[in-house]
Amino acid sequence: MRILICDDDALMREQLQQYIRGYFEKACTKCPEIVCFSDGESLLADEGEKDLLFLDIEMPGINGIYVGNELKRSNKNIIIFVVTSYPEYLDDAMRFHVFRYLSKPLDAHRFFRNMKEAIDLYHTMTVKIPIETRQGVHTLPASSVIAVEALGRKVIVHTTMRDFESVHNMQYHLELLPKNCFFQTHRSFIVNFEHVTDFDHSLIHMAGGQFHAYLTKRKYSAFKEAYLLYLESTR
Numbered sequence: 001m002r003i004l005i006c007d008d009d010a011l012m013r014e015q016l017q018q019y020i021r022g023y024f025e026k027a028c029t030k031c032p033e034i035v036c037f038s039d040g041e042s043l044l045a046d047e048g049e050k051d052l053l054f055l056d057i058e059m060p061g062i063n064g065i066y067v068g069n070e071l072k073r074s075n076k077n078i079i080i081f082v083v084t085s086y087p088e089y090l091d092d093a094m095r096f097h098v099f100r101y102l103s104k105p106l107d108a109h110r111f112f113r114n115m116k117e118a119i120d121l122y123h124t125m126t127v128k129i130p131i132e133t134r135q136g137v138h139t140l141p142a143s144s145v146i147a148v149e150a151l152g153r154k155v156i157v158h159t160t161m162r163d164f165e166s167v168h169n170m171q172y173h174l175e176l177l178p179k180n181c182f183f184q185t186h187r188s189f190i191v192n193f194e195h196v197t198d199f200d201h202s203l204i205h206m207a208g209g210q211f212h213a214y215l216t217k218r219k220y221s222a223f224k225e226a227y228l229l230y231l232e233s234t235r
Helices: 010-026 040-045 064-074 087-094 108-126 170-176 217-234
Strands: 002-006 033-037 052-055 079-084 100-103 128-133 136-141 145-151 154-159 163-166 182-186 189-192 196-199 203-206 211-214
Touching (some): 010 033, 033 040, 040 064, 064 079, 145 170, 189 203
Parallel strands (some): 002 033
Antiparallel strands (some): 128 136, 154 163, 182 189
C-alpha cells in the first residue's frame, strides 16, 4: 500500500503524516509508505502506485478537482480524501467519487474513524480469495465475486468472468468472504454489495439485472442497513 498527500501547506502535510502514522501505530501494524507533494503537477507526474490520497483543493497551478478527476480516470480504485477549508468545492469533489471530505482544521476522532473505513475498503478491493473446484484452485479478487449460490447439492460461485462449482459448502464461503461487503440474504445466497443494482422485500437484482438472488423477509431490514453502510463507506 502507498499513501499520498498533496497539499501546498507544509504544516498540513506534517499533521496528516502524524495522524496516519498514529493510526497504524494504534492498529499495531506497519505504516505503509507515505509520499508528499506540494502541488498537483508533481503528483500527476509520479509513476508509483496510488492507493490512498489526501488531496487539497486550493493549490498553486492546477487545483485538486482537476487532479482528482485525472487520477480517477486512470485508476478508479484510488481512495481519495479531499482535505480543504472550502466547502463550496464539495459538489465538484463528489463528481469524481471522493471517499470522504475532511474539513480543516482536522478533527482527530473523525480522521481515525474515516481512516479505518478507508483501510477496510482498500483490503476489500485488493484481497484475493481461493475458489476450489474439482479441476483445481482459482485465485480471484473478492470484488469479482457477484454471489455464491447453493443450487441443489452444488455450490456455485458466480463471478464477473464465469461460474465456478465449488467443492466447499455455503458456511465455508460465508466465513471466507469479507464481511463488510458480503451478506447472506437467504440460505441459498451470499451476495456482494458491490454488484447490487436494486432490491425489494423478496428479490435482489445484481450485475445490471443479469443475476437475481432471494432475500428473506426476516433479513430485509438487516440487509438494507448493511447495504446502506456499505454505500456510505464507498462515497
